[in-house]
Amino acid sequence: MRTETPWGPWDPAPLAEVARRFAPLRTPWWIAGGYAVELAVGHAFRDHADIDVTLLRRxxxxxxQVLAGWEWWAADPPGTLRPWLAGEILPHGVHDIWCRPGPDxxxxxxxxxxxxxxxxxxxRRDTRIRLPLDRLGRVSGDGIPYLALHVQLLYKAKSRRPxxxxxxxxxxxxxxxxxRAWLTETITLAHGADHPWAVRLRRYR
Incomplete structure (x- = not known):
């Protein structure tokens, strides 16, 4: 779904194309965001304005390497974009990077x-919450790694956009x-016991 932003339009790459680009990596990576939810659920159910890939900061x-020849722009500080230079190590607090094949x-x-x-x-929002890295993700039937559903929902719990x-x-x-138990516990820890999702999770049968 093509959308406009103050920094130019978004036209997210297809999931299969993203998976092909990142497949050669020998370090962990996961599809994140709404696509991760769809991979966990097993079917598409809404449009997407972007496509997210999670990597470890290290x-x-x-x-x-996998996006060689592309432009990479870091949200540094958040709410702005500036070029991410080749070989530059982004500091803690900078965790969002937009990528496109060229300036046009x-x-x-x-x-x-x-x-x-x-x-x-x-x-990253509460380092008391941890998981072994080998439990952070899952792999789809097509071999695509994605963030485990409960982990992705923890990230989404902060904003609660439509x-x-x-x-x-x-x-x-x-x-x-x-x-459900893990997500209830971690949302309560990060956002309080009265968070609407924690309440719904406790009532769910």
């Missing part, structure tokens, strides 16, 4: 940098009991 330069092209891929501590993933509410409502039907 592996960030691998993105420049629309934005095609958004990169998100996640934190890791040894073999553990750490939630699309996030739709994702949560759709995903609630397929979350396992263990995933």
């Amino acid at each position: 592996d960030q330069l691998t993105a420049q 092209e629309p934005w095609r891929i958004q990169l998100m940098l996640d934190e890791a501590d040894g073999t553990d993933w750490a939630f 699309k996030d509410e739709e994702d949560f409502t759709t995903a609630l039907r397929v979350l396992t009991a263990d995933q």
